[in-house]
Every structure is written in structure tokens, then in C-alpha cells.
Amino acid sequence: MDILDRTIINTLQEGFPICERPYAEVARQLGTSEQTLINRLQKLLDEGLLSRFGPMYHAERMGGALTLAAMRIPEKEFDTVSELVNSHPEVAHNYKRDHALNMWFVLATDSQERIDEVIAAIEMQTGHRVYNMPRQHEFYIGLRFRA
């Protein structure tokens, strides 16, 4: 990463214009050319320094539902339960964490009712309780990753 890559990452975390030639507009602000900006973005995506470039959608405001859920799974059952949980397409992320509650996953569905159904199904299939921890408040987020 050189100085231009860093400037691009830092600047484009703040937003991107909606207009006919948005890359040209941002390039002008950065003192580079439209094509250079496009090429650099492609490179940053290819190298995996950016995981995505585009609109970030808000699931709940599109009418969908999202929750974080945790389970306490004995080590000898862990892989079997992990497979069962992951087999549900509604499970978007699933992480093993170093805690008594050792499996943490995000459920994304079209509706609140569907969240409850998937949780009930997982509890029945695995025989383990699911601790549902839906977000009640989201507080202001200050973070931008400085490149």
C-alpha cells in the first residue's frame, strides 16, 4: 500500500457520490485521474485489502430481521452441531469463541417470525439451548479503519 492507496481507503470510508461520473469527482478531490482511482480500487479489492466497495444496506430497514445468537456446545459435539447450525441458509456468520458460550452466529431472515422458527428448529435438532441476543439499541459508531 502506498500513500495513494491509503488516501483512497480513508477517503472512501466516508462515502461516495451519486452522480454520472462519481469516480471522476472523487479523483479530482484526491488529485488523481478517474482511471487511476478505478484501477487502484480494483487492485485493493483483488488483494483483499477492501472486502467490498458499494452501498451498505441496513437489513432491518429493508423489512428483514437480524439477530445474534449464542450456544454452549460440549467440545465432542462441536463439529456436528456446527454443521447442523450452518446448514440453515439464514445463518450468515458463525464463529467459535473462547468462552463457555462457545458458538456465536448471526441469523438474517425476511421476518421476525422466521428468526423464532429457525431458533426453534436449531434447538430441536441439536438438543441445546439457543441464547437469542437481538440488538435493542445501536449506539453511534465512530470507527473508521485508518489505512
Place this chain on the structure above:
Amino acid sequence: MKSMTSHTLPCEVIDAIDRKIIIATQAGLPLTTRPYHLISEQLGIDALEVMRRLHNMQQKGIIRRIGAIPNHYAMGYKGNGMSVWDVPDEKIFELGQHIGALDYVSHCYQRPRHLPTWPYNLFVMVHGRDRDEVYDKVGEISSLLAENNRGHEVLFSTRILKKTGLRISP
């Protein structure tokens, strides 16, 4: 200030055209000189209409923002800890805003407790170069919360079991 209670949010309804635009852009914006015009051609929707709808969705908060999403791990932030805190419910709004505004915090949410197993109601994702840096920052949060910190833990992920991201299907 940006804060809200998700279960009291009005459910913004998107129509069939918004939905097409979301599906066309949720993996990313085209890297061409006129990206919105390319989407317009792909969908057979007027370019000005595509831009107007994206703008409206941004105004309504359906789009949080348009921009770059760094892979923080690849950028050298190898320490990513989920810190969880037991703070008084009546003060969580004030405390959450304070902690969420810290520059090393990426997510800050209130979530329900499950007593006695899970006493924590404030979830704060903390990022640093390594685990030690995360622990240092968690120490700072602990100092900021002072007597309002009635207990906390930091959970690190040890394995990614699944990561498909959030997508709506066509």
C-alpha cells in the same frame, strides 16, 4: 448522533424496483466510469431513476452509506475482541453513546441479558493490532465506565465456522 431502538423502527417498505437495485448492487458497485448508468442498462431502468432511488434509500437509512469496506484483518488489525459489559440499564444510553464514539470501536449495541448464564447487556467490538492492544483498549473502556462497570469479559474468535455475509435473494 445516531441511535435507535430497532424494534420500534418503522419498517421501511422497499418496492420491486428498489429490490432490483439492491440485488444488483449488494455485491458491490461496478468499477466503470459511469457505474449508475451501467446498473441502469442492466436493469432497464432510467439512470436518473436509479440515482434518485439510491439517494432516497440513503436518506431513509436503508443504505447506511456508499463506500469502501476495508478488510480490517488484511489491514493489520489482527486483534478483534468482542467485549461484553454489565452496566446499569438506566445509564446504558449515555454510556453506549460515549463508548461507541471511541475511534477503536466498530460496533456498540445493547442486547438482552440471560441471567444467570449471561449478565452482559452492552456489546462493544474492539479492534487493535494484536490481542494485547485490544486488552489495553478494554482497560481504557473499563476506566471510562468506572463504577458503572459491574463486570466484563473479552471474547476472541478462535475459528470462523461460516461467513457468507448478508444477502437478499432474487
